[in-house]
Amino acid sequence: MRLSSYFLPILKEDPSEAHVISHKLMLRAGMIRQQNSGIYSWLPLGVKVLQNISNIVRDEMNKMGAIEVILPCIQPAEFWIETGRFDSYGEEMLKFKDRHDVDLLFGPTAEDAITDLARNNIKSYKELPINLYQIQWKFRDEIRPRFGLMRGREFMMKDAYSFDIDQEAAEKSYDKVFQTYLKIFKRIGLKAIPVKAETGPIGGKLSHEFHIVAKNGESEIFYDPKMDSLLDNGEFDIEKIRNTYAASDDVHDGEKCPVDESILRKTKGIEVGHIFNFGTKYTKAMNFTVQGPNGELIHPLCGSYGIGVSRFVAAAIEASHDDKGIIWPKSIAPFDLAIINLNINNSECSEISEKLYDKLKNEFSVLLDDSTQNVGSKFSTNDLIGTPYQIVIGPKLIKDGKLEIKERQNSKTQIVEIDNIDEFIKTFKA
Amino acid sequence: MRLSSYFLPILKEDPSEAHVISHKLMLRAGMIRQQNSGIYSWLPLGVKVLQNISNIVRDEMNKMGAIEVILPCIQPAEFWIETGRFDSYGEEMLKFKDRHDVDLLFGPTAEDAITDLARNNIKSYKELPINLYQIQWKFRDEIRPRFGLMRGREFMMKDAYSFDIDQEAAEKSYDKVFQTYLKIFKRIGLKAIPVKAETGPIGGKLSHEFHIVAKNGESEIFYDPKMDSLLDNGEFDIEKIRNTYAASDDVHDGEKCPVDESILRKTKGIEVGHIFNFGTKYTKAMNFTVQGPNGELIHPLCGSYGIGVSRFVAAAIEASHDDKGIIWPKSIAPFDLAIINLNINNSECSEISEKLYDKLKNEFSVLLDDSTQNVGSKFSTNDLIGTPYQIVIGPKLIKDGKLEIKERQNSKTQIVEIDNIDEFIKTFKA
Numbered sequence: 106m107r108l109s110s111y112f113l114p115i116l117k118e119d120p121s122e123a124h125v126i127s128h129k130l131m132l133r134a135g136m137i138r139q140q141n142s143g144i145y146s147w148l149p150l151g152v153k154v155l156q157n158i159s160n161i162v163r164d165e166m167n168k169m170g171a172i173e174v175i176l177p178c179i180q181p182a183e184f185w186i187e188t189g190r191f192d193s194y195g196e197e198m199l200k201f202k203d204r205h206d207v208d209l210l211f212g213p214t215a216e217d218a219i220t221d222l223a224r225n226n227i228k229s230y231k232e233l234p235i236n237l238y239q240i241q242w243k244f245r246d247e248i249r250p251r252f253g254l255m256r257g258r259e260f261m262m263k264d265a266y267s268f269d270i271d272q273e274a275a276e277k278s279y280d281k282v283f284q285t286y287l288k289i290f291k292r293i294g295l296k297a298i299p300v301k302a303e304t305g306p307i308g309g310k311l312s313h314e315f316h317i318v319a320k321n322g323e324s325e326i327f328y329d330p331k332m333d334s335l336l337d338n339g340e341f342d343i344e345k346i347r348n349t350y351a352a353s354d355d356v357h358d359g360e361k362c363p364v365d366e367s368i369l370r371k372t373k374g375i376e377v378g379h380i381f382n383f384g385t386k387y388t389k390a391m392n393f394t395v396q397g398p399n400g401e402l403i404h405p406l407c408g409s410y411g412i413g414v415s416r417f418v419a420a421a422i423e424a425s426h427d428d429k430g431i432i433w434p435k436s437i438a439p440f441d442l443a444i445i446n447l448n449i450n451n452s453e454c455s456e457i458s459e460k461l462y463d464k465l466k467n468e469f470s471v472l473l474d475d476s477t478q479n480v481g482s483k484f485s486t487n488d489l490i491g492t493p494y495q496i497v498i499g500p501k502l503i504k505d506g507k508l509e510i511k512e513r514q515n516s517k518t519q520i521v522e523i524d525n526i527d528e529f530i531k532t533f534k535a
Numbered sequence: 536m537r538l539s540s541y542f543l544p545i546l547k548e549d550p551s552e553a554h555v556i557s558h559k560l561m562l563r564a565g566m567i568r569q570q571n572s573g574i575y576s577w578l579p580l581g582v583k584v585l586q587n588i589s590n591i592v593r594d595e596m597n598k599m600g601a602i603e604v605i606l607p608c609i610q611p612a613e614f615w616i617e618t619g620r621f622d623s624y625g626e627e628m629l630k631f632k633d634r635h636d637v638d639l640l641f642g643p644t645a646e647d648a649i650t651d652l653a654r655n656n657i658k659s660y661k662e663l664p665i666n667l668y669q670i671q672w673k674f675r676d677e678i679r680p681r682f683g684l685m686r687g688r689e690f691m692m693k694d695a696y697s698f699d700i701d702q703e704a705a706e707k708s709y710d711k712v713f714q715t716y717l718k719i720f721k722r723i724g725l726k727a728i729p730v731k732a733e734t735g736p737i738g739g740k741l742s743h744e745f746h747i748v749a750k751n752g753e754s755e756i757f758y759d760p761k762m763d764s765l766l767d768n769g770e771f772d773i774e775k776i777r778n779t780y781a782a783s784d785d786v787h788d789g790e791k792c793p794v795d796e797s798i799l800r801k802t803k804g805i806e807v808g809h810i811f812n813f814g815t816k817y818t819k820a821m822n823f824t825v826q827g828p829n830g831e832l833i834h835p836l837c838g839s840y841g842i843g844v845s846r847f848v849a850a851a852i853e854a855s856h857d858d859k860g861i862i863w864p865k866s867i868a869p870f871d872l873a874i875i876n877l878n879i880n881n882s883e884c885s886e887i888s889e890k891l892y893d894k895l896k897n898e899f900s901v902l903l904d905d906s907t908q909n910v911g912s913k914f915s916t917n918d919l920i921g922t923p924y925q926i927v928i929g930p931k932l933i934k935d936g937k938l939e940i941k942e943r944q945n946s947k948t949q950i951v952e953i954d955n956i957d958e959f960i961k962t963f964k965a
Contacts (some may be wrong), residue, residue, distance in 0.1 A: 108666075112656075112665060115565075129882070138655065140610065140636075140648065140652075141637075141639070144607045145607065146606050147606075148604055172541065172542050175581075175585070179688075180571070196634045199609075199631070201630075201631030202631075203688075204676050207572075209571070211641075218570065221899070222568060222570075226544040226565075226568065227544075234542075237542065242607075246633050248634065261605045261608055356955060429928075450746075
């Protein structure tokens with residue numbers, strides 16, 4: 106992508122509407138714009154990160170054996186009346202009527218709708234276990250939307266729903282998603298701590314939240330130091346992890362905590378995932394049964410599993426930034442690398458920049474900075490949007506056949522001979 | 536994907552709720568289920584086709600230089616009040632209020648919202664031309680939703696919006712999208728006729744619709760036979776195409792038609808795209824100006840460009856099916872090929888099927904039919920869902936080291952030696 110024909114409306118100053126760092130940086134880096142309270146338009150740079158995260162989530166869900174569906178944004182009230190949630194869900198549910206006076210709503214979650222789909226299409230225990238997921242826009246009519254995407258109203262969620270024949274199978278399904286979530290966070294490159302959680306309006310007894318570790322996180326997390334090694338080794342032994350103490354401030358009680366205060370780890374986190382196992386709550390309310398092995402009718406046991414995909418974009422920024430701007434994990438960066446042409450009026454700079462762009466754009470997502478900005482603005486723009494590698498092409502070095510490569514994460518720069526660029530580029534992929 | 540662990544709820548009988556072939560086949564093939572009048576859940580097979588079409592549309596829009604954004608589903612009424620459309624759009628617009636009594640709506644289109652985004656972020660003629668597009672859910676509250684996805688309420692649309700500095704540039708942008716649309720339809724492999732169109736509530740004078748040719752299409756198309764060769768040759772000379780007569784029954788007038796009745800071609804079609812050039816209608820109403828080359832303020836000229844992505848799924852089926860079911864164009868088929876194991880209790884059949892599945896699944900999207908269905912059901916299921924190539928592995932042929940390959944499009948079958956399978960598979964890609 107050439108910056109000169111891209112849509113990247115950078116803000117030089119901190120916008121007054123933003124009070125947390127991720128919101129500030131997303132506005133400044135031209136990733137989002139507020140359209141209405143808690144409702145955002147996604148600009149091109151934001152769309153790329155949203156898609157990168159979605160693609161990783163989709164890929165890992167598919168590998169796990171979950172199957173993608175898409176439920177409509179708009180749901181009929183009738184399912185929610187059946188489960189009793191139409192009244193109990195509260196004012197966060199956006200309700201309205203269509204032209205024929207039928208009660209509808211913009212789905213804030215989809216346990217009710219997916220149970221309806223399942224009861225009409227799944228008839229036998231032989232079709233279970235099954236895990237259906239979607240990546241779809243949701244709406245929760247927050248009373249005071251704030252902190253940008255952290256507490257917005259329209260948001261993108263990956264929500265998954267499992268159906269099983271008995272509690273043992275249901276917990277196996279639960280643990281499978283638990284493990285997949287840890288794989289997703291590891292692949293994205295951000296540390297997430299799983300903590301025991303309250304189940305709230307979804308219901309059930311077994312529930313965990315996943316919090317991305319971030320200095321300014323909204324919640325405080327307390328955990329047994331053993332958790333760190335269980336998460337680091339990449340094996341993700343869910344039984345051990347579930348038995349290792351971790352709790353957020355909602356649940357943690359210093360008096361009752363089994364881990365000695367002197368070794369208990371404390372950190373701050375941002376919730377990006379929440380999983381629930383709630384048995385037959387919805388299948389009984391909606392009378393979804395399947396035929397069991399002996400011909401008997403069984404209400405399947407369910408779980409639901411959410412990752413806030415749009416919230417994750419903000420959480421990643423909270424977890425990884427500096428004074429200059431965003432530092433994207435390579436896995437979700439909107440561009441893998443930038444080629445910064447310091448002087449577009451210098452024919453040598455432009456020729457080398459264009460050649461390199463042509464060479465790299467098929468293998469990487471590349472931003473060619475061919476803008477008329479001054480050198481200072483070019484550096485600050487590219488630092489702000491957080492591209493992991495910046496290849497700087499300037500008139501002085503180019504005379505000696507050299508260019509500079511800067512790594513955003515640690516600000517390390519290296520001077521490289523243009524003829525050796527291939528060698529260097531291999532390291533980008535590692 | 537193994538059929539035994541997939542979610543493919545096939546219906547053996549034609550559902551009584553469906554009156555057109557695409558609706559019948561999408562229900563029978565387990566692609567969609569109605570959730571509420573004109574609102575559908577997309578099942579896994581449907582999701583794959585929707586994603587395949589979206590990906591082709593996205594890729595061609597990107598190649599053209601358009602830039603992807605995502606506007607929220609929910610829009611504030613205020614933009615529509617500014618353009619006068621809040622009242623004039625009619626009852627198809629789904630309006631409602633949030634908990635703070637703010638007027639909102641589910642976007643049926645986005646000229647107003649994109650003009651707001653543009654006026655806040657584009658300040659100079661140097662930032663034009665620009666074409667911003669999204670692939671996003673829309674809602675139109677049809678009075679009588681019918682024909683499945685052909686006239687549903689919640690639907691997926693690719694909508695694009697161009698901004699230009701003068702009429703000449705605006706028509707150039709228009710023609711660029713015109714050409715890109717023809718490339719998209721050609722790449723998908725379905726013939727689409729561009730016809731001059733009325734502009735309706737969007738406004739402006741210049742407008743074309745694109746109709747996929749289908750025997751049971753909703754509209755009648757009349758066109759100069761020269762159009763066929765202009766579309767076939769793949770050059771898409773837009774000036775010539777725009778000057779070649781083509782009109783739908785809404786616009787066609789036999790008396791005034793410049794093409795002699797004796798050579799005029801007639802066919803039926805389904806509208807899948809509509810493009811508009813409407814000048815300053817919205818930029819003036821919303822006071823969006825940019826600074827021109829001489830410091831003067833200019834209202835940019837706009838066009839908007841839609842492809843009904845979810846409608847396209849239905850149109851493709853209307854255009855390509857037979858008595859047995861859907862015949863997907865290879866470009867958008869949910870699976871490239873099926874491996875049909877005729878007897879899962881025969882160890883040789885299962886061993887060969889599994890080996891072949893392992894070998895092919897990394898290169899193709901493969902459905903392994905490892906179900907317990909009888910042979911007849913296996914054949915009818917795989918014909919119904921329309922997989923382009925079906926590799927049949929049965930106990931008799933396998934003894935001689937052979938298998939059968941059937942091409943869905945023409946029902947041609949060939950017996951192939953297992954050892955020669957690689958040779959044969961090359962032809963799938965062609």
